[in-house]
Amino acid sequence: MNVEKIREDFHILKKGIIYFDSACMSLRPKQVIDKINEYYTEYPACAGRSIHKLGNKVEDEVDDARNVIKKFIGAKKSKEIIFTKNATESINLLANSFKFDKVLLTDREHNSNLLPWQTKKYGIFKVNNGFNIEKFSEIVKDYDFVSFVFTSNLDGYTIPAKEIVKIAHEEGAKVHLDAAQTIPHQEVNVRKLDADFISFSGHKMLGPSGMGVLYGKEELLEKMDQFIIGGETVVNSTYDSFEIEKLPNKFEAGLQNYAGIIGLGEAAKYLSKIGLNEVHDHEIKLVKAIDTEGLKVVGIPGGGIFNFNIPGVNYHEVASILDASKNIMIRSGAHCVHSWYNANSIGGSCRASFYLYNTLDEIRVLNEELEKLKKLG
Helix, strand or coil, X not given: CCHHHHHCCCHHHHHCCEECECCCCCCCCHHHHHXXXXXXXXXXXXXXXXCCHHHHHHHHHHHHHHHHHHHHHCCCCHHHEEEECCHHHHHHHHHHHCCCCCEEEECXXXXXXXXXXXXXXXXXXXXXXXXXXXXXXXXXXXXXXXXXECECCCCCCECCHHHHHHHHHHCCCEEEEECCCCCCCCCCCHHHHCCCEEEEECCXXXXXXXXXXXXXXXXXXXXXXXXXXXXXXXXXXXXXXXXXXXXXXXXXXXXXXXXXXXXHHHHHHHHHHHCHHHHHHHHHHHHHCCCCCCCEECCCCECCEEEEEECCECHHHHHHHHHHHHCEECEEECCCCHHHHHHCCCCCEEEEXXXXXXXXXXXXXXXXXXXXXXXXX
């Protein structure tokens, strides 16, 4: 993977920043930005409503993007790809539309995969220092739905999803995987996993903000109730009734973010050309290059995320100093996993998260600055 060549596609990197906050939001390459601008300058119209040339062009581009995402995650049919605002909306759609009795969550869920289920009957499975598959086999018998974070935004730890899905299915439970931190960083094939549902966001995979995806098996999506309804979700309506549209329109209410959909498709094409296995291997090399001596590692090390504290130095202060001294941009706080931090009596931490455009030279600069900060503790 030619990182220097890749970096040429990201204009913001020419400003001399060291961006280590991709777990929050990735940067966008010029190819994605150009594709978004293409919509606004060449065919800024509605899809699915107007049959003129511009409308037909938008319809074709949206269909192409849906097919690209289908192929990107190994789905069987394009109608199984539901476009949403983000992973948060995808999970809310699922939590309010799919019928189940009791859901099982892990103890390290992002708020987006915790709060939507808290109005339902739910249980918590503790991951601790690693996923105990035997313990899961016993506990899952009491649940009919499982909603787990695939890769944690806390520390990059990835659960054994394929085994989890297999065991859950044997016990009659359906499975949703919050893959917002997985899809951008490693190959995911939903059919090989046999996952029932997967959610992810565009802004973490080089795509535009305000775009997400809910994948679901066709037969399950067909059985789900509508959550948000309005224009495009019905074939016809009267003053007291309406006829529901077919998938995927059934769940895509109102005027869509066409530029976002088209941009997301372009982001998936970009990542496919590079290869997600190469991206994953590169991120692992970056994490291994961090000098951890004198640092307190938080969570379970894994993937392209490094979560830490410097004893005696406030995590927000660390982030502020790194930004001011060398334009190193990390995140500090509870990273939307407040429940885990509260349960473990940790106020917060520093999170450096890496992607395909980061380099070993940038890690060297980080190591040098952290060495200085250790002396403040």
